[in-house]
Amino acid sequence: MHETPQNAGYMIAAYVVTAAVLVGYWIRLAGKIRRGARG
């Protein structure tokens, strides 16, 4: 019988990295917009 591999850690890492990159970029742009508004 085929056994399903136990590799949830890699999946969690990929989901965390993706969210971190996208949220991080959003925060970076938000900071630039705030600074742009201040002049």
Place this chain on the structure above:
Amino acid sequence: MIPDRARGLAVARRGQWIAGLGLVLLAGVYIMAQRFTPMEVSQGLAQKIFYLHVPAAWTSLLVFSIVGITSALYLWLRDERLDLFAASSAEVGVVFSIIMLTTGPLWAKPIWGTWWQWDARLTLTLFLFFLFVGYLSLRAAVPDAGERARYSAVVAILGFLLVPFVHLSVYLFRTIHPMPVVLKPSAPSLPDSMLRTLLIAFVVDLVLYIGFVTARYGLGLVAHARAAELEDRTDA
């Protein structure tokens, strides 16, 4: 082009809202992939990386194509807005490439037993990423706006020429990268439940692209307006 600074900020804020909505939708994709999409038995949970990696790869290839086409249009029409849009898109394309190039090895390690293979698909994708990082570095290094736009447009067109080779590399070369399961001449070879999650994740990435590129474009307008203001003050 002498944009109004307030208009630029309004555009940037609109983009920030759209990208914020995209992030909320991304949380929905996470829930959908975990709770409502079946687990692939032979690969286990690592297969669910597919719903992040593949849409990020499609989005970055699409965005780099848009950068190439917009840059070619800039060289033809010499409209500064096209140059600004290309630069904004390139930055967002690099962000999606970072996701593609980190989630890929995180899938490869448990499935292939190695983080990386120097095969055609992976190597060409890495070159494309470096090319657009180079594009952004070039833009930061050239002070004259006209020269910056011309030089970077040429680099973007060269990058665009690489895109079809990246997609077709799995057919042209011996590679261990999986063959396309959706973007191929025959019907998609995925169960409906997996295909649905994959396509929804791609749409969410497109929403994020639209939001980010709008915000970046608006910030570019603000920078142009500030430069024009400084020039006016110097002249006075």
